[in-house]
Amino acid sequence: MIYKVQRTIVLRGYKMQLLPCVKKYDENESNSKQIDREIKQWIKSYNDAIKLLLLGTGESGKTTIIKQMKILHIQGFNAGERLEKVQHIRHNIHESIYEIVHNMSALSIPLRDPRNIQSQQYILQIGLAGPGDYTEEYFDHVRSLWRDAGVRECFKRANEYQLIDSAEYFLDRIDLIAKSDYLPSDADILRCRQKTTGIQKIEFKVKVPKSMHGGVQDFWMFDVGGQRGERKKWIQVFEGIHAIWFLVACSDFDQNLREDNTQNRLTESLVLFQDVWQSRFLLEAGLIVFLNKQDLLENKVSRGNTIAHYFPQYDNFDAPGNEYNRTKLFIKSLFMDLTKKRERRNLTASAERFVVSEASRARECYFHFTTATDTDNVRTVFRDVHQMILTHILNNIGVY
Numbered sequence: 196m197i198y199k200v201q202r203t204i205v206l207r208g209y210k211m212q213l214l215p216c217v218k219k220y221d222e223n224e225s226n227s228k229q230i231d232r233e234i235k236q237w238i239k240s241y242n243d244a245i246k247l248l249l250l251g252t253g254e255s256g257k258t259t260i261i262k263q264m265k266i267l268h269i270q271g272f273n274a275g276e277r278l279e280k281v282q283h284i285r286h287n288i289h290e291s292i293y294e295i296v297h298n299m300s301a302l303s304i305p306l307r308d309p310r311n312i313q314s315q316q317y318i319l320q321i322g323l324a325g326p327g328d329y330t331e332e333y334f335d336h337v338r339s340l341w342r343d344a345g346v347r348e349c350f351k352r353a354n355e356y357q358l359i360d361s362a363e364y365f366l367d368r369i370d371l372i373a374k375s376d377y378l379p380s381d382a383d384i385l386r387c388r389q390k391t392t393g394i395q396k397i398e399f400k401v402k403v404p405k406s407m408h409g410g411v412q413d414f415w416m417f418d419v420g421g422q423r424g425e426r427k428k429w430i431q432v433f434e435g436i437h438a439i440w441f442l443v444a445c446s447d448f449d450q451n452l453r454e455d456n457t458q459n460r461l462t463e464s465l466v467l468f469q470d471v472w473q474s475r476f477l478l479e480a481g482l483i484v485f486l487n488k489q490d491l492l493e494n495k496v497s498r499g500n501t502i503a504h505y506f507p508q509y510d511n512f513d514a515p516g517n518e519y520n521r522t523k524l525f526i527k528s529l530f531m532d533l534t535k536k537r538e539r540r541n542l543t544a545s546a547e548r549f550v551v552s553e554a555s556r557a558r559e560c561y562f563h564f565t566t567a568t569d570t571d572n573v574r575t576v577f578r579d580v581h582q583m584i585l586t587h588i589l590n591n592i593g594v595y
């Protein structure tokens with residue numbers, strides 16, 4: 196019996212959690228009963244939980260959503276967790292200033308103040324990996340560089356090379372971050388960039404409104420790495436997923452991929468979204484698209500950057516409102532159009548039949564404009580999405 200359960204669990208991608216139990220099986224009879232109880236309990240919590248999977252390209256904001264769930268539905272970050280982030284945030288500062296000064300020569304941008312040449316050399320000699328110790332001397336060099344008008348000019352052209360989105364946020368706060376007793380705030384942690392590798396899971400409970408039976412609902416939320424090399428791992432968590440939250444970094448329309456400098460980031464997101472939408476493994480899952488990084492999109496568009504350079508069809512797009520509003524609606528329309536497309540690629544004949552019959556059922560895709568670093572915004576969006584999941588998905592699968 197235990198082996199049967201083990202096989203089921205392996206199929207669901209949870210092999211790691213139950214293998215220790217299976218190992219104990221041989222020890223003695225009472226252990227075996229204990230293991231049976233543990234497995235039953237585990238299967239019950241698996242069945243009771245709404246399982247959400249965050250998907251999207253690299254840097255679209257998936258892990259930031261996980262951090263928001265920790266702030267909103269778990270107990271936030273304790274002092275130990277904040278301390279752990281100090282080094283990552285300082286490394287974000289280093290990565291930022293290094294990339295900017297490193298790209299100045301390629302973009303033919305000189306330093307405005309020649310006294311900063313020494314600081315530039317100091318940073319370049321350290322390399323991208325960063326210094327072992329972040330000393331006062333180190334921070335003095337970064338401060339001088341960040342004040343230099345040439346550095347600022349190169350920063351404004353960051354779409355032409357790879358720079359993390361939080362560069363300005365952290366460089367502006369360098370005095371605070373340099374302090375020996377610096378402890379990151381929630382906002383700092385939300386801005387901290389660390390690439391995800393592998394699969395992470397968080398569990399949390401959310402109150403169900405009285406109008407919908409009340410009580411408490413368990414959620415399991417899975418975070419994966421979005422860069423190309425990470426995506427082959429995604430299939431491990433596809434089974435049993437109730438809803439996909441697909442994150443799009445809308446402000447990326449004028450940037451190329453970190454892992455392939457010839458591919459536009461927004462185009463990559465559209466291709467990936469189409470694959471997810473058409474995946475036969477995910478036909479049962481609800482799909483919610485988070486059109487994320489609205490704050491950065493608004494800044495970019497208000498600085499005069501137009502999406503028409505990269506997506507010429509924008510010139511024929513008709514929508515009300517200012518340039519930012521039109522741009523965000525245009526991006527939404529690009530994704531919506533894909534949900535209406537009938538094309539099915541690379542499918543075997545039997546898979547084709549399966550997809551067509553499934554697709555004949557009405558399938559909705561929901562869209563939200565989000566700023567994942569803004570806790571109030573995520574709280575509101577989560578409330579809407581939670582309600583939607585409860586009404587549209589749980590009723591279908593008969594949880595109530």
Ligand SMILES: Nc1nc2c(ncn2[C@@H]2O[C@H](COP(=O)(O)OP(=O)(O)OP(=O)(O)O)[C@@H](O)[C@H]2O)c(=O)[nH]1
Pocket residue numbers: 251252253254255256257258259260359360361385386387388389390391392419420421422442487488489490491565566567568569
């Ligand atoms: N300003 C702003 N920054 C954001 C927003 N969403 C995410 N970020 C920042 O973008 C960076 C990347 O976000 P992550 O959550 O790490 O992206 P990810 O999708 O998990 O990336 P991978 O782990 O590589 O797949 C982080 O520095 C975040 O703080 C947003 O809406 N606005």
Ligand SMILES: [Mg+2]
Pocket residue numbers: 257258259389390391418419420421
């Ligand atoms: Mg991540």
